[in-house]
Amino acid sequence: MITSPVAIVIPTLNEERFIEKCLQSVFDQVYPSDMMDIMVVDGGSSDRTKCIVAEIARMHDNLRMLDNPLKIQAAAFNIGVKESSAPIIIRLDAHAYYYPDYIGLCVSRLLSDACSGNVGGRCLILPSRNTPFAVANALLNKMRMGIGGAAFRVGAVPGEVDTVPFGAFRREVIEAVGGMDERLARGEDNEYNARIRRRGYKIYFDPAIRSAYYARPTLMTSVKQMFANGKSVAKLVKMPGRLVGVRHLVPLVFVGGILGGIVIGALWHPAWIVLLVLLGIYFLSCLVSSVFVCRKERQWKAFPALLLLLPAVHVAYGFGTMKGLIINKKEFNI
Secondary structure, three states: OEOOOEEEEEEEOOOOOOHHHHHHHHHOOOOOHHHEEEEEEEOOOOOOHHHHHHHHHOOOOOEEEEEOOOOOHHHHHHHHHHOEOOOEEEEOOOOEEEOOOHHHHHHHHHHHOOOEEEEEEEEEEEOOOOOHHHHHHHHHOOOOOOOOOOHHHHOOOOEEOOOOOOOEEEHHHHHHHOOOOOOOOOOHHHHHHHHHHHOOOEEEEEEEEEEEEEOOOOHHHHHHHHHHHHHHHHHHHHOOOOOOOHHHHHHHHHHHHHHHHHHHHHHOOHHHHHHHHHHHHHHHHHHHHHHHHHHHHOOHHHHHHHHHHHHHHHHHHHHHHHHHHHOOHHHHOO
């Protein structure tokens, strides 16, 4: 077991396009590299991810690769915690890169407040390609009308929040609350942060801590991601404790309202008028929000794609949650 002040845990699965830039941003940190134990925990990549990491590891003695038989990120985090004795564990994402002061700010924030159990910061969303849908996917994360309601996407004021991305944890907190729940393929951070809060620790957001994440490049990849995220919300709803916020359930209400309006309209025709009016207001809101963000970001080429993407991800997320809620509990293993 390697002894270092900070353990960096990076789950991977087929991240050949991003892992090199991710690791380079870790080695470019102001925080001394020799004080970090960097672990890439791989879930069985079939692309060049392992080869790329092996090549980089030849130049850095503190970089190592570990196997993750369960593939999911919760298991990767737990493996990293067990493989290191560091008092601070930082869970990063291979699909992102980190500003040079990221690690240092996480460490100093944790050490400055004994009540902070998890610290994170602002996550900027960037297009992974220079195409209309890739840019639209990035813009979507900046819109409250899209999926940008969380403080780490739109927040500018430091303080307590319900969750942060790519968190930095105290080992004493991890030992108190246990590892991440390996029944969860998604949403494990929401559940884990809820447990941390129940133990009396804070989840602290500092906008000075910055990272950048690459959005999905196409309409279908984004829709699939949102459907899976919606299903994960349903799983969290079924688990004890308040693990999701109101914003996570809005797409479910939206989809349920449409389906309910169709059924009622078939039995009572005036309901069609109400449904059409509400849908008109919704699409007008999408239009106004799209104009606003495209004008602000000067990305008019993404405007048509954004008008398609907004309702697509809302419906996909809502249907994902709906499907998750009606699945037998045995599938969820709860």
